[in-house]
Amino acid sequence: MRMHWAALRALLTLTVIVGIGYPIAVWLIAQLPGLRDNADGSIVHVDGKAVGSSLIGQLFTDADGNPLPQYFQSRPSAAGNGYDTLSTGASNLGPESIVDAPDKPGLLTLVCQRSKAVGDLDGVDGSRPFCTRDGVGAVLAVMGPGPTRVVSVNEPCADTPRPFLSTYAGVRVECAHEGEDYSAGRIVPIRGTAHGEVPADAVTASGSGLDPHISPAYADLQVNRVAEARGMNPEQVRHLVAQHTDGRDLGFIGEPRVNVLELNIALDHMSAGG
Structure with missing residues (x-):
């Protein structure tokens, strides 16, 4: 006891x-x-209403997931359906993920798709090395020592009239046939000659999937589109971006960054005549 x-x-x-x-x-x-x-979560309030956290990113899209042109867009997120704090994390796709699975694109194609989408939205060159013009990974499966056969593995025949490359090493390039296994081939990514304007943070998610910041380069890319959608002078918008750009911590840690939520709130405030 x-x-x-x-x-x-x-x-x-x-x-x-x-x-x-x-x-x-x-x-x-x-x-x-x-x-x-x-x-308390660094909650941001507008007119007494909580609209988000300055530490957690969020989407600025309509009900169908389309980007709202009057707002600066955040970087991609792999946390749930986007910035889900209960599913925080990365996609776990790495540099070797360049061949698409039947039901899931690889990292290269994700980057290519996002770069093309940003280019279309902001009216800039969204092309990228190792990407096709249609926004998928430019990857070949080369079979045989000759080679004897070459297949563009990320371009199914049902989706493309002809592959991004006509010939490789003197062999005609084929599009991929659904259900056919090309693992016996040597995987060859094709760099191409593209030199697009879309920065890396516009096409890759952060490790947590919750990053609320974008780079000044990505913010500058969006200035003209936001200014046009709001009927503002681009220099006004560019001035707001500069006001909401933070430098490196302690002068040497990290990179300069722009908080997207705070910048969009400032835009709304200026547009409302505040």
């Missing part, structure tokens, strides 16, 4: 200290001036 009583006292004591006292102490410290905003 003495041992059971000692164990019960230890349980009750630790419950009070670790289960009650410690959380209350941490909460009280977090409410100190200068810490409270971060502890």
